[in-house]
Amino acid sequence: MPLPAKAFQRWLHGVAPDASVADVARASGVKRTTLAQQLVRGKVAEATVVAISRAFNMNPVAALGSFEPYWDLGKPPIPPTLQELVSQIATADLLHAIIARTEPDAGTGNGTGTDKGTAPPGLGPPPHATSVKNWVDAIDDGELRHRVSAATGVAPQNYSAQLTANRLAPELAVATSRAAGVGLASGLVAAGLVTEAEAGWPPDARQAALDGMTDGELTALAGERLQALGKALRRQEHDQRQTETIWENLG
Amino acid sequence: MSEILPWITLVVCASAALARLPSAVRGVNPTLFLIFLLATAAGILSIEQFYMAIDGALGGINIAHVLLRLIVFATIYLIAVRVTKGFGAPDAHRMISGRPGLAMLAIFTAALVTVFLLMEPAASSVRFREAGAVSARNEALLPYYWAAARGYLAYVSLALLPALLRSVRESLPPLVRTGAALMAAGAVATVAGLCLEFAPLQLLVVAPAVNNGAVVFYTSGLVLVWMARVKAANRGGHGTSSTGR
Numbered sequence: 110m111p112l113p114a115k116a117f118q119r120w121l122h123g124v125a126p127d128a129s130v131a132d133v134a135r136a137s138g139v140k141r142t143t144l145a146q147q148l149v150r151g152k153v154a155e156a157t158v159v160a161i162s163r164a165f166n167m168n169p170v171a172a173l174g175s176f177e178p179y180w181d182l183g184k185p186p187i188p189p190t191l192q193e194l195v196s197q198i199a200t201a202d203l204l205h206a207i208i209a210r211t212e213p214d215a216g217t218g219n220g221t222g223t224d225k226g227t228a229p230p231g232l233g234p235p236p237h238a239t240s241v242k243n244w245v246d247a248i249d250d251g252e253l254r255h256r257v258s259a260a261t262g263v264a265p266q267n268y269s270a271q272l273t274a275n276r277l278a279p280e281l282a283v284a285t286s287r288a289a290g291v292g293l294a295s296g297l298v299a300a301g302l303v304t305e306a307e308a309g310w311p312p313d314a315r316q317a318a319l320d321g322m323t324d325g326e327l328t329a330l331a332g333e334r335l336q337a338l339g340k341a342l343r344r345q346e347h348d349q350r351q352t353e354t355i356w357e358n359l360g
Numbered sequence: 361m362s363e364i365l366p367w368i369t370l371v372v373c374a375s376a377a378l379a380r381l382p383s384a385v386r387g388v389n390p391t392l393f394l395i396f397l398l399a400t401a402a403g404i405l406s407i408e409q410f411y412m413a414i415d416g417a418l419g420g421i422n423i424a425h426v427l428l429r430l431i432v433f434a435t436i437y438l439i440a441v442r443v444t445k446g447f448g449a450p451d452a453h454r455m456i457s458g459r460p461g462l463a464m465l466a467i468f469t470a471a472l473v474t475v476f477l478l479m480e481p482a483a484s485s486v487r488f489r490e491a492g493a494v495s496a497r498n499e500a501l502l503p504y505y506w507a508a509a510r511g512y513l514a515y516v517s518l519a520l521l522p523a524l525l526r527s528v529r530e531s532l533p534p535l536v537r538t539g540a541a542l543m544a545a546g547a548v549a550t551v552a553g554l555c556l557e558f559a560p561l562q563l564l565v566v567a568p569a570v571n572n573g574a575v576v577f578y579t580s581g582l583v584l585v586w587m588a589r590v591k592a593a594n595r596g597g598h599g600t601s602s603t604g605r
Contacts, residue, residue: 357389358445359392359442359589360589
């Protein structure tokens with residue numbers, strides 16, 4: 110649910126008392142027309158607040174926390190769980206890690222890029238191609254989707270559709286965190302709205318979580334990811350073939 | 361009102377044929393052009409002035425009407441072949457162009473021609489509407505003529521309907537799904553057209569709207585599917601929507 114324009118104006122006045130809409134737009138990179146339209150409609154997107162707070166060197170999570178629907182984001186952050194951290198590592202990075210671990214001379218410690226070229230490159234920043242779904246799966250106790258649906262009134266199939274499309278509305282992301290009892294900004298990281306640093310995740314937390322996994326855990330996780338990816342790709346290819354057949358005969 | 365409907369139908373079909381001409385010249389799915397061309401010919405034969413002139417040239421005994429019905433058979437046959445292939449419905453495809461399908465086509469064609477030959481020659485009248493007034497025998501035979509004329513269309517439409525409805529629900533480009541929905545509406549209207557032949561007289565006033573609607577729905581459905589390809593091709597990569605996103 111986007112933020113009410115009134116509350117946004119009040120917040121903006123506190124952040125940049127003298128700036129005009131044009132100034133704010135220029136500083137934040139939000140298109141002036143977009144910003145004006147959101148103000149006229151009375152609904153300001155969370156992404157707008159994030160962009161503006163970055164422009165004025167504020168923490169976006171704290172900024173969102175000053176709005177009523179997100180009041181609890183202002184509280185001190187709960188650190189991310191290991192599963193959450195690992196869920197935000199791209200599948201390709203997991204595979205790199207497996208390859209690096211099985212290289213013949215990878216035995217000396219968890220290579221941090223010092224020896225030869227065999228060490229994996231640094232992890233790509235979240236979000237990755239299946240961030241949202243992997244995050245929800247990582248914190249799901251089996252009933253999570255139902256609880257989120259009950260708390261927000263969003264139909265389960267619409268919620269699932271967002272996860273599959275690797276999208277998650279900020280409101281739903283936070284509601285999911287609340288329902289799972291994990292750090293409130295984690296979902297915003299998975300949805301790509303804020304960075305892991307902005308959410309208060311320690312800089313090397315994901316790498317440390319990855320290094321802490323046994324070979325078995327890592328391989329099993331990568332296997333799950335590959336299986337899911339394979340399924341998605343096959344479905345995509347099936348749709349693709351079907352469309353091609355339609356073009357061939359009716360296009 | 362019912363005088364303007366055939367004109368609307370003709371304009372829709374003729375525009376589609378004209379728009380499809382360049383693709384046909386380039387050799388892209390010429391069947392589609394042929395479908396629109398046949399539909400246009402049927403549209404022309406459904407308009408009084410053209411019908412009288414053409415039938416006059418054919419002897420003035422409504423041979424043009426049999427011709428019109430056969431053109432409509434050919435049109436729906438071609439549409440059905442393309443749609444069942446394109447939307448991947450092998451069962452429906454067999455029911456239309458396999459042995460049973462061709463048998464149906466032969467039976468209905470033979471029935472149509474036989475009933476026509478059994479009737480006493482009647483002076484040209486568009487939509488064959490005055491043929492019944494010529495004699496009691498003609499009046500008795502006319503319902504059979506129309507049953508044969510609309511029966512095959514309804515048969516094909518019923519065979520197509522499941523495949524079309526399935527495609528509406530599948531994860532295909534929105535324009536394709538809309539096109540399939542329009543063709544499904546055309547199929548329903550075609551079946552309704554047959555039912556109306558046996559309906560009470562009060563209902564007959566809607567018959568022209570239903571029958572012309574069927575043609576317009578089928579045609580615009582085909583055009584939309586084609587538009588979907590044009591749109592996909594414009595986005596890059598000849599109708600192959602990117603798999604990257």
